Amino acid sequence: MADILTQLQDAVDQLANQFVASIYYVHKHHDLQTLSKTDTVRQQQKNEGEDPGDRNVDPYPADVFKDGQKELAQDLILKEQQIEYLISILPGLENNEKDQEQTIQQLEEELKIAEEERKEAVKEKEAVLARLDTVLRSVKRP
Structure with missing residues (x-):
C-alpha cells in the first residue's frame, strides 16, 4: 500500500x-490583445544591454x-x-466501517491462533533440545 x-x-x-x-x-x-475598448497594451521600453529573454x-x-x-x-x-x-x-x-471492523477482528483471531502455534513450536523446540542434550551427555568417548 x-x-x-x-x-x-x-x-x-x-x-x-x-x-x-x-x-x-x-x-x-x-x-x-485588448479585451475592451478602454484597455491598452503597454509597450515595454528596451534598455540597451537588456537580454531579450527578460521580456515579460x-x-x-x-x-x-x-x-x-x-x-x-x-x-x-x-x-x-x-x-x-x-x-x-x-x-x-x-469497504464500510463495519466491514473493516469485522476484517480486523478476523485478523486478530488469526493472530491469536498463530501465536498459540508459535508457543507450541517453542515448547517442542525446547523439548527436542533437552533430549538432544541428554543424548549428547550419554555418549562416551571410546
Whole structure:
C-alpha cells in the first residue's frame, strides 16, 4: 500500500508542476490583445544591454499557441486520470466501517491462533533440545 501512496503523492506533485508550467506557458506566450475598448497594451521600453529573454511576454503565433495549450491540457487530463486510477486501487475504499471492523477482528483471531502455534513450536523446540542434550551427555568417548 505504501508503494501506491508514494505513487499517488508523486503524481499529485507532478500535476501541481504541470499546472504551474501551463500557467507559465499561457502567461509567457499569449498574444497581446485588448479585451475592451478602454484597455491598452503597454509597450515595454528596451534598455540597451537588456537580454531579450527578460521580456515579460513572447507571443507565439495563434496556431502554435493553441497547439501548445491543447498539448498541455491533454497532459493535465492524462495525469488526472492516473491519479484517479491510483485512488481507485487503494485498499479499503469499497469497504464500510463495519466491514473493516469485522476484517480486523478476523485478523486478530488469526493472530491469536498463530501465536498459540508459535508457543507450541517453542515448547517442542525446547523439548527436542533437552533430549538432544541428554543424548549428547550419554555418549562416551571410546
